[in-house]
Every structure is written in structure tokens, then in C-alpha cells.
Amino acid sequence: MIRTEELLLNVGPQHPSTHGVFRIVVKLDGEIITEATPVMGYLHRGTEKLAENLNYTQIIPYTDRMDYVSAMTNNYVLVHAVEKMMGLEVPERAEFLRLVVMELQRIASHLVWWGTYLLDIGAISPFLYAFSDRERILGLFNELCGARLTYNYMRVGGVKWDAPDGWIDRVKTFVKDMYVRLDEYHNLVSGNEIFLARIKGIGQYDVKTAIEYGLSGANLRCTGVDWDLRKAEPYSLYDRFDFDVVVGKNGDCYDRYLCRLGEITQSLRILEQALEQFPGEGDTMGKVPRVIRPPAGEIYVRIESPRGEIGCHIVSKGKAEPYRLKFRRPSFVNLQILPKLLIGENMTNMVTILGGIDIVLGEVDC
Amino acid sequence: MQHFWNDPLGWGNAGIFIAGAVAVLAVVIFFVTYAIYFERKFIGWMQFRKGPNRVGPLGLLQTVADVAKLLLKEDTIPSKADKGLFVLAPVLAFVPSFVVLAFIPYSMNLQFADLNVGFLYYIALSGITTIAIVVGGWASNNKYSLLGGMRSAAQMISYEVPLVMSIVGVVMMTGSLNLRDIVIAQEGYFWDWNFLPQILGFGIFVISAISELNRTPFDLPEAESELVAGYHVEYSGFRFAFFMLTEYIYLYAIACLTTLLFLGGWNPPFPQLDFIPGVLWFFLKFAFIVFTIFWIRATFPRLRVDQLMSLAWKVLLPLAILNIFLTALGIELM
Numbered sequence: 001m002i003r004t005e006e007l008l009l010n011v012g013p014q015h016p017s018t019h020g021v022f023r024i025v026v027k028l029d030g031e032i033i034t035e036a037t038p039v040m041g042y043l044h045r046g047t048e049k050l051a052e053n054l055n056y057t058q059i060i061p062y063t064d065r066m067d068y069v070s071a072m073t074n075n076y077v078l079v080h081a082v083e084k085m086m087g088l089e090v091p092e093r094a095e096f097l098r099l100v101v102m103e104l105q106r107i108a109s110h111l112v113w114w115g116t117y118l119l120d121i122g123a124i125s126p127f128l129y130a131f132s133d134r135e136r137i138l139g140l141f142n143e144l145c146g147a148r149l150t151y152n153y154m155r156v157g158g159v160k161w162d163a164p165d166g167w168i169d170r171v172k173t174f175v176k177d178m179y180v181r182l183d184e185y186h187n188l189v190s191g192n193e194i195f196l197a198r199i200k201g202i203g204q205y206d207v208k209t210a211i212e213y214g215l216s217g218a219n220l221r222c223t224g225v226d227w228d229l230r231k232a233e234p235y236s237l238y239d240r241f242d243f244d245v246v247v248g249k250n251g252d253c254y255d256r257y258l259c260r261l262g263e264i265t266q267s268l269r270i271l272e273q274a275l276e277q278f279p280g281e282g283d284t285m286g287k288v289p290r291v292i293r294p295p296a297g298e299i300y301v302r303i304e305s306p307r308g309e310i311g312c313h314i315v316s317k318g319k320a321e322p323y324r325l326k327f328r329r330p331s332f333v334n335l336q337i338l339p340k341l342l343i344g345e346n347m348t349n350m351v352t353i354l355g356g357i358d359i360v361l362g363e364v365d366c
Numbered sequence: 367m368q369h370f371w372n373d374p375l376g377w378g379n380a381g382i383f384i385a386g387a388v389a390v391l392a393v394v395i396f397f398v399t400y401a402i403y404f405e406r407k408f409i410g411w412m413q414f415r416k417g418p419n420r421v422g423p424l425g426l427l428q429t430v431a432d433v434a435k436l437l438l439k440e441d442t443i444p445s446k447a448d449k450g451l452f453v454l455a456p457v458l459a460f461v462p463s464f465v466v467l468a469f470i471p472y473s474m475n476l477q478f479a480d481l482n483v484g485f486l487y488y489i490a491l492s493g494i495t496t497i498a499i500v501v502g503g504w505a506s507n508n509k510y511s512l513l514g515g516m517r518s519a520a521q522m523i524s525y526e527v528p529l530v531m532s533i534v535g536v537v538m539m540t541g542s543l544n545l546r547d548i549v550i551a552q553e554g555y556f557w558d559w560n561f562l563p564q565i566l567g568f569g570i571f572v573i574s575a576i577s578e579l580n581r582t583p584f585d586l587p588e589a590e591s592e593l594v595a596g597y598h599v600e601y602s603g604f605r606f607a608f609f610m611l612t613e614y615i616y617l618y619a620i621a622c623l624t625t626l627l628f629l630g631g632w633n634p635p636f637p638q639l640d641f642i643p644g645v646l647w648f649f650l651k652f653a654f655i656v657f658t659i660f661w662i663r664a665t666f667p668r669l670r671v672d673q674l675m676s677l678a679w680k681v682l683l684p685l686a687i688l689n690i691f692l693t694a695l696g697i698e699l700m
Contacts, residue, residue, distance in 0.1 A: 009509050031513065031671065122582060122668025128413040194583055195667045347513070348586075348670045 006034060009347075013042050017120050017351045020361030026342070026350065033350060036342040038335065043365035051325040056082050056156055056292045059325065064150035066329065067363040069112050072098075072105035072141075073305040075154040077327075080235060081301040081312040082156045085294035093282030094158035099236050100171065100274055101141065101153065103267040107178065108137040109306035110260045110267075113358045117257070118189060120355040121198050126189055133181055136174055143167055157288035168278055175271050182264055190261070199253040203341045203353035206251060213337040216330050217308025218259040219357060223251035229304035236303075241273045253356040260358070263306075291320050307331050307358055331363040386478055390467055398614040399429045405660045412664040439603035447600065448505040455502030456601065456608035462494040463615040470622045471546050473632045473644035484543035485533055488623065489526060492578070495612060496522040502609070503597035514596025517586050517671055524678040525577040525584075531686035532570035535693040536560050536627050549631030556635035561628040563696070566689040568628045570682050575620045577678070580613065581659060583666040586674060621655040629655075 012023035021042035027035040047066060051059045056078070063074040076098060083090060090098075115130030138148045145153040145161050153160055189195055207223045220227055228245040230238040246262030248255025296318040302311035308330030315324040334357050341353050373379055403418065403426065410417025418425035443452055466488050471477035481487050496519055503515015537543055539560065540551040552559045561568040577584035586596075598609045625631060629651045632644030669677070 007509060118667060122585065123666060124409070124582075125413050125664050128415065132414060192667065194669055197673055198667060198670055346671065 011350075012039075018354065019116065019359060022359065022361050022364065024338075024342075024350075024354075026347075028347070031346040031348075033342045033345055033347070036339045036350075038338055040332075040335075041365055043361050045366070047366050048325050048327065051322055053321060055320045056294075056322070059322075060154065061150065061152045063327075064152055065362055066327065066366055067305065067307065067310070067331065067360045068149055069360050070105050070109040070306045071149065071151050072101045072153065073303060073310060075151065076102055076236070077301060077303050077305075077310050077312045079154045079156045080303065081299055081314050082292060082294055084301055085297065085299045085314060085316065086156075086292070088157050088286055088288060090158055090286050091283040093162075093279045094284045094286065095237055096274060096278050097144075097159050097163060097284065098154060099238070100271060100278075101144065101151075102236070103271050103274070104137050104140065104171070104174075106267045106306045107264050108134045110264050111137075113260060113306075114185070117355045117358075118195075120351045121195065123189070123195070126185070129181075129185070129188075133178065136177075140167070140171060140174065143170075155285065155288075156292050158283070158285035160284075162284045168275055171271065172275050175268050175275070178264075178268055182261070182268075186261070190258075196254065198348075199257060199352055199356070201250070202253045202345075202349055203356055204250060204252040205337065205341065209337070209340075210251065213340075214333050215308070215337060216333065217304070217306070217358075218256050218263065219308060219334045219337075221246065222248035222255035222259050224249050229302060229309060233302070235301075237274070238270075240277070241270045243269050253352055256356050256358075293318060293320050302328065305330055307360065307363070308334060327366060329363045329366055331359040331361075332366070335359050335364055390478065391464065394464070394467060394615055394618060395611075397618050398611055399433070401614055401617065401656060402429045402432075404657075405663070408657065408660045409664045412661070433607060436604055436607040441603045441605070444507060444600050446507045448507065451501050451505035452600075453605075455498050455505060456605045456612075457498075458501060459495050459498035459612045460608045460615075462491040462498075463612045463619070466491045466619050467615070467622075469545065470619070471549065471626065471631070472648050474546075476645065477546065480544070480546060482542075482544050484545045484548070485530075485537070485623070485627075486543060488619065489530055492616065492619075493522075493526065495616070498612075499597050502601070506597075506600035508600050510595070511597050511599045514599065518580065518597055521580070521584065521586060521674060521678075522578060524675055525574045525682075528570050528678060528682035528686045529574035529578060531683065532567040532574065532689065533627065534686075534690050535564045535567040538690070538693050538697060539563065545626050545631075549626055549633065552630040553633055554637065556630065559628065559630035559633070564628065564689070564693070566685060566692070570686050570689065571628065572624065574678075574682060575624065576659060576662065577674070579616055579620055579659070581617075582663040583668050584674060585668060586671055617656065617659065621652050621659070624655050625651040 007028040009026050009028050010023065011026060012018040013021040015023075018024065023039040023042065025037045025039065026033050045065070047062050050062060054062070059078060060075055063078050064071040066074050082088075111130040111134045115127035115134075118126040141151060141153075142148050143164055144167060145151045147153075205223065207225055210220050210223045210225065216227070224247050226245050226247050229235070230243075231245050243266045246259050246266060248259050294314065294316040296316055298313070298315050300311055300313045302309050304310075309328065310330055311328030313324075313326040313328070314322050317323045338354065338357065342350055345353065406428070407417035407425075418428035421427045421431045443449055468479045469477070469481045469484065469487055471480070499518045499522075500515045503511040503513075503518070506512075536548060540548045542548065542551075548560075580586075598606055601609060625648060631651075632648040634640050634642060634644075634647050
């Protein structure tokens with residue numbers, strides 16, 4: 001009789017495939033996972049607590065550092081919440097600029113996901129292709145606001161910087177090129193037999209489970225639920241544009257992959273229309289009081305970030321600082337389903353499933 | 367070269383043997399140095415990067431600098447490791463990889479040992495490296511390296527079977543295991559080379575060979591995204607370099623074998639071109655195989671461990687047996 005025992009394996013926080021300082025302790029029977037315990041908090045910075053001692057403009061750079069792959073949407077959720085509380089009007093040009101940068105950011109974020117996901121699966125080249133395209137977006141952001149990752153671009157009532165000369169044209173060129181590149185990506189990867197064998201039917205869950213776990217974004221839409229806040233509860237100017245919500249069917253990693261790539265196409269469609277209608281001139285800052293003091297009360301605002309529903313809950317006592325600020329971070333919520341999905345899978349699928357959820361550790365730990 | 371074997375061993379031919387071994391080692395080390403360089407360059411170009419271009423002209427000294435760095439590194443052995451086995455594993459991996467090179471004929475006359483068992487010699491010796499990898503993975507006393515070592519053992523043992531079976535067709539057509547005889551049997555135009563009549567065997571051989579080399583898409587033992595680095599996760603400095611060296615020497619050996627068994631060895635594609643020396647033809651075909659393996663690395667994702675096993679046992683092995691049957695049928699009918 002051979003005595004066998006389970007292997008307790010510590011994956012992370014320094015592991016190439018946990019996408020940051022995420023740690024997961026797995027029990028292995030052979031290579032099959034019997035139990036998985038995620039350990040988070042290595043990147044906790046106490047953003048929400050820090051915000052209680054800062055005025056609203058000062059909080060904006062902190063939101064950049066939550067989901068650092070998609071800082072523009074984080075900026076937006078905060079300023080949008082404050083604007084809604086105070087009933088501020090945002091000039092149209094500023095709102096257009098916000099929308100354009102948010103959609104560019106969504107493309108950039110999905111490209112990062114696409115590249116790193118394939119890197120997890122063992123293909124090295126797509127990573128570099130994706131990053132060279134993302135580089136162009138970052139270049140555009142750099143021209144706009146002087147930063148490449150943490151932009152601190154939006155303000156309550158508008159945006160900090162107007163677009164420089166020719167910027168809109170450069171975005172138009174980018175959108176045109178990106179369509180071509182996206183086709184190339186599909187040709188290169190989406191039909192690869194090995195790739196399909198690796199991700200089809202992996203990490204599958206149904207609509208009921210997805211909703212029970214509170215998933216959002218592509219993680220929810222891959223099961224077939226038509227839920228995109230840009231369509232369901234239009235904010236900004238999204239109700240003016242014609243685009244589709246990409247939904248999957250099977251709720252596996254492959255559908256999540258297709259959803260995200262489909263969203264890039266839809267973002268490009270939105271950008272095309274937005275750039276056509278872009279107002280030639282106008283203010284980029286609305287009329288905002290010198291000190292931003294939202295009236296006493298509470299508000300919860302949610303928007304669609306590349307990772308799902310990002311929400312901002314502000315409790316104000318009428319002061320310049322929030323009494324309590326709470327962010328609903330989609331990465332954190334989406335991650336909760338991980339232990340359930342991992343049971344019975346092997347180590348290789350662990351990487352595929354974790355990558356498919358698309359987490360950003362800055363946002364998980366906040 | 368061959369008559370030295372038949373003479374009694376004396377100081378004279380012992381000296382020649384040692385000189386020959388040193389020469390092969392020099393050639394192989396040179397190959398490994400520049401194979402790594404070109405791999406990085408090729409993959410760099412395929413990914414719109416420049417590749418190494420800082421150390422020396424065009425970055426040609428990059429690998430030299432890397433090896434120097436590995437040599438100067440502190441030699442660490444984990445405190446909980448099995449020290450004896452830990453030290454032994456890299457050597458045990460390297461020695462057979464070097465020894466298999468002895469029987470490769472580069473041209474009609476340039477060969478160190480003309481062995482009649484030919485290919486079997488390669489299989490027998492390269493199997494030892496698998497043991498070294500398991501030993502290295504086990505002795506490191508690390509869970510990642512243990513998993514990597516076990517995967518590697520399973521993979522290499524599984525793929526050796528179709529690898530050998532895919533050769534049987536070639537051996538049946540030639541009637542010999544001797545590599546020189548196999549190459550001589552392929553003389554003529556390029557459609558006389560074995561890769562056309564043995565197209566099935568050729569495919570199986572290439573797939574199994576890439577898997578034997580632990581390269582993409584079969585690089586599971588060192589799948590960096592899940593097992594960090596696999597069996598050599600605890601190795602650093604020159605012990606790590608030995609594992610690296612082993613891997614590239616097997617690349618060299620496999621590229622040579624593919625050339626010899628399926629691409630006509632030193633035979634030119636048209637007999638009219640035989641004024642170009644055979645060594646050059648050999649080198650061109652060899653370089654093509656090496657390039658293809660690099661190319662695959664830049665293109666494919668990795669297979670999963672269970673898919674890898676079922677590919678070997680459920681697809682490649684039956685196909686290899688079918689190939690043997692078809693070859694026998696062909697020989698019988700012709």
C-alpha cells in the first residue's frame with residue numbers, strides 16, 4: 001500500500017501568473033486541485049480611508065491607482081458621482097473628451113488582458129503585439145494629459161486639459177489601424193487549435209451562478225446575460241451612439257475571450273461615431289464652485305469599467321471631504337468565484353481560469 | 367576517420383580521440399552560443415523588437431556575456447536540498463547529451479563513430495537525461511520543481527515511444543540502423559529523400575522531437591506561467607547553465623538527426639549540385655530545422671498536461687504504427 005498525501009502548494013504572491021501580488025494556497029491531489037484559498041491584501045493602501053481626509057479633487061489621483069490598467073474609468077466614476085450629487089452641468093466638449101478617453105482606455109485595458117492571457121497560456125508573441133498597440137493609446141493619453149498610466153485627467157465638472165491640435169485626427173487614424181490589427185489578432189490566435197483546446201469549456205458556469213456571485217462585465221456577459229451599464233443605465237453620452245452589447249453563450253473562458261475582443265470592436269465603433277460628432281470648440285470645464293461641497297446625503301453611481309461594474313458610494317455631510325467613500329471594485333467581486341471554479345481542475349487550468357477572470361490587483365486590494 | 371577505431375588503442379590514436387572530442391565540444395559550444403543569440407534575434411524580429419544588440423557588434427557577444435555572468439554567480443544550494451543529488455543532476459543531464467553527438471555523420475567521411483546500432487544509441491543515451499531531470503527536480507526539495515520533474519519524466523518517456531516508432535519506417539526502407547547507410551540510401555533528387563515517402567513518419571518524428579526537447583508548444587516541464595521554471599527552479603549559476611546547455615545540445619542533435627533521417631543528410635537536392643561540399647548541404651538543412659523550431663516557439667501557445675499525454679498515446683503512437691504497416695505494405699507491393 002502506498003501512502004499518498006495531498007500537496008499544499010503556495011502560489012504567489014511572487015508568481016508570474018497571478019498578475020501581481022495575489023496569493024492562492026492550493027491543495028493538490030496529484031495535479032488536481034481539491035481546495036483553493038485566495039489570500040489578498042498585499043497591495044492594500046487604504047484608499048477609502050485616506051479619502052476621508054482629502055477633498056474631492058485630491059481623491060482623483062488615488063482612483064488612478066486602483067485599477068491602474070484602466071485609470072480613466074476610475075476617474076470618471078468618482079467625478080460623475082460628485083457631479084450627480086451637486087447637480088453640475090458638464091460642457092459637451094468635456095463630456096466628449098471623457099467618453100473618447102474612456103473608450104480608448106477600454107481598448108487599452110482589453111489589449112493588456114489579451115496579451116497577458118496568451119502569455120499565461122504560453123504564447124509569447126501576442127503579448128508584444130498587444131503592447132505595441134497599447135503603446136499608441138498611451139502615447140495619445142500622454143499628449144492629452146502628460147501621463148501614461150495614472151492620468152489624473154478628469155475633474156469635477158469637466159476635464160483638466162483640452163485636446164491638443166490634431167489629436168482628434170490622430171485618434172481617428174488609430175481607430176482605423178486598430179480595426180486592421182484586430183483582424184490580424186483574430187487570424188493569429190482565435191482559431192488556433194491548441195489555444196481552443198486550452199480554453200474551450202474551461203471555467204464554465206451558468207447564469208444563475210454568475211448572478212449569485214455578483215459577477216459583472218465580460219464575466220457575466222459570457223453566460224449570455226445582456227447587461228452592460230452603458231446600455232442598461234446610460235451615463236455620459238452613451239445613449240447617443242449605436243453599438244451592441246457582446247454576449248457569449250457557454251460561460252467558459254473561450255466566451256469570455258470572445259466577449260472581450262468583441263468589446264474592442266464595439267469600442268472602436270463608439271469612437272468612430274464620437275469622433276465624427278466631436279464638437280469643434282467649447283469649454284472643457286463647467287461652472288464649478290471653488291470649494292466642492294456636495295450637499296449632505298448619499299449617492300451610489302455605477303458605470304461599466306473594462307472589468308465590470310465599478311461603483312462609487314459617497315456619504316457626504318456637506319463638507320469638502322467625504323464622510324465615507326466606498327468603491328465597488330469589479331475585480332474584487334469577480335474574484336470571489338475563483339475558489340469554486342478551481343476545484344477539480346489541474347494546475348494548468350488554474351492559470352487559464354484566473355487569467356480569464358481578468359483581475360487587477362490594485363483594484364482587488366484597493 | 368574510421369580506421370582509428372580498428373587500430374589497437376595507443377597513445378597516438380588516444381590523442382586523436384581526445385582532440386576530436388575537444389573539437390566537437392568547441393563546435394557544440396559555439397553552436398549553443400549562437401543558437402541562443404539567433405533564437406533571441408529571430409523571435410525579436412518576429413515580435414517587432416530588435417533582439418540583443420548592445421553587447422559587442424550587433425549584440426554578437428550577448429550570450430558570451432550571459433555565460434560569464436552565470437559563471438560569476440554565487441553557487442547556491444538550498445539548505446533542505448539533497449546535496450549529493452543536487453550537484454549530480456546537471457552533470458548527469460549534460461554528459462549523455464554530449465555523448466550522443468559522437469555518432470552523427472556530417473558528410474561522407476566526417477564522422478567520429480560509425481555505429482551500426484545508429485539511432486538506438488541516441489535513444490538509449492538520451493533517456494539518461496530524463497533521469498537527471500527527475501533527480502534535479504526531486505533533489506531541489508521544492509514543490510514546483512518536483513511537479514516539473516515529474517511532468518518532464520512523464521512527457522519524455524511518453525514521447526520517446528512514437529519517436530522510435532516513427533523511425534522504424536525509415537529503417538525498414540533502408541534495411542539498416544546505421545546513419546551513413548540511411549543517408550546513402552537517400553541519394554538522388556530531393557524527392558528521393560525520406561521525408562516524402564515517409565511523410566507520416568516525418569510529421570510524427572518532428573512533433574515527438576520537439577516534445578523531447580521540451581520546447582513550445584510542449585514546454586510543460588518548465589511552463590513558466592504555472593510552474594515558475596519547472597525542474598530547475600532552484601538552480602542558479604553554472605548548474606543552471608548546464609541544464610540550458612543540455613537543452614540546446616539536444617536541439618543540435620535532433621536537428622542533425624532530422625536532417626540525416628528525413629532530409630537526405632549531406633546529399634544535394636539535385637545530383638547536379640554535388641560540386642558544393644556535402645557539409646554545406648548538411649549545414650543548410652540543419653539550419654532550416656533549427657530555424658523552424660525557433661519559429662514555432664514564437665507562434666504557438668502551450669498544450670495542457672493531459673492533452674499532451676493523450677496526443678502521444680492516442681494520436682501519435684497509433685499513427686506511427688499505421689506508418690509501419692503502410693511502409694511494410696509498400697515494400698511488399700513494390
